Amino acid sequence: MLRPLPLLMAALLGAASAASVQLNLPGRQDRAWLLCDSLSTPEVLVVGQPDAGGRAEITTLSKAQPGRYSYAAWRVGRPDPGAGNVYYSLTPRDGSAASSTSPDNIRLINPGVAANPQLYSASGVPVLSSITLQGQTRRCRLAPGLRVLAVTERRSVMITQDAQGRFRYQSFDNAAFRPGDVQTTLGDSLAQSSTPSLSIVGGTRLISPAGERYTFTHQGYTYTLSLQSSGGSLSVQRGSTPLQSEPLRAVLTGDRPG
Secondary structure: OOOOHHHHHHHHHHOOOOOEEEEEEOOEEEEEEEEEEEOOOOEEEEEEOOOOOOEEEEEEEEOOOOOOEEEEEEEEEEEEEEOOEEEEEEEEOOOOOOOOOOOOEEEEEOHHHOOOHHHHHOOOOOOEEEEEEOOEEEEEOEOOOEEEEEEOOOEEEEEEEOOOOOEEEEEEEHHHOOOOOOEEEOOEEEEEEOOOOEEEEOOEEEEEOOEEEEEEEEOOEEEEEEEEOOEEEEEEEEOOEEEEEEEOOEEEEOOOOO
């Protein structure tokens, strides 16, 4: 017997309840469901929270043209699980025809199929593999131990935590984006990322009532990712001299690490 759609939506949203996605654009701040840092196209997709009828908005942030955003209305279908995947069909709500080449959908993966399931499930971050819109598939940045995936108008930043508890900071400059630059990890069929512009191992985190702060140092520079309920920022300083600060336009955060 089919379950009522509101119950299905509650189930799919509840699966990611330990994680949160925040959209912070000029004049528009909202909670969302999924964040896809595309490895296939120069863009970031933020999928809004579907309502009881499956209606959701997908926001696209351009990497090629910083500060350019677009919005499209979609309907999220019922979950279709199988072989370790869960697909959610996507149907445009503007009356345009569905793709005839490849079905539009969201593909999530059960973390239990990973070589190290604990690294994918501990933070509660959805294991989002791809989003297909208008027949074009965007592979989404994904890594074991993902704690934070943040997006500014100039770069993406990913913070992961390994099995030994060490934090790793990786940034990916938009100016260096190449659609064919997709890296996988030997022995891990789920991980997919690209060549980082900067990688630092051994950062620290501070948790306070105001939010979280991750700090990493490298060759005299300090990189600080600050997370608050209203968004956050990425700042860089050399010694005690501030060099730059970039607001986070979209951010995915997992459950707080222990």
